[in-house]
Amino acid sequence: MKLLCVVDEFTRECLLIRAERSITAQKVVDSLAQLFATRGPARCIRSDNGGEFAGKAVRAWLKEAGAETLFIDPGSPWQNGYIESFNGRLRDELLNSESFGSLEEARVVLEDWRVAYNRERPHSALGYKTPEAFAAAHATAGSATLRPLSRDQ
Secondary structure, three states, X not given: OEEEEEEOOOOOOEEEEEEEOOOOHHHXXXXXXXXXXXXXXXXXXXXXXXXXXXXXXXHHHHHHXXXXXXXXXXXXXHHHHHHHHHHHHHHHHOHHHOOOOOHHHHHHHHHHHHXXXXXXXXXXXXXXXXXXXXXXXXXXXOOOOXXXXXXXX
């Protein structure tokens, strides 16, 4: 099983955990398109240089969507600390103790964990607010980070 995890670096919200047998560039594009449609386009996407991210299809789609790509150097996970920290928590708190009978079961359990992570877990970096509460506070304050952007911004 492969997981595509998307975390907002500002709010620390886990926006998506996609569980698949394999993650193709098209699945990455589909996932990002869904997020961009609901939250507005991101200014940039930080990722490793894996084939599903560095491929022409993802780069072309991101360019068309107006998002910059920020690839971390190979073998330098500290350059993507937010997702590395998130992945460690996901592994320690869920994946190391679960056996999934099916891909569908994994998807349900992962989504439940993702929702709890966003709604129930305060983060010291967010003033001990949950990611969801922090995002809501900044969205109502008119934060440009969380407002959907027009293409010319």
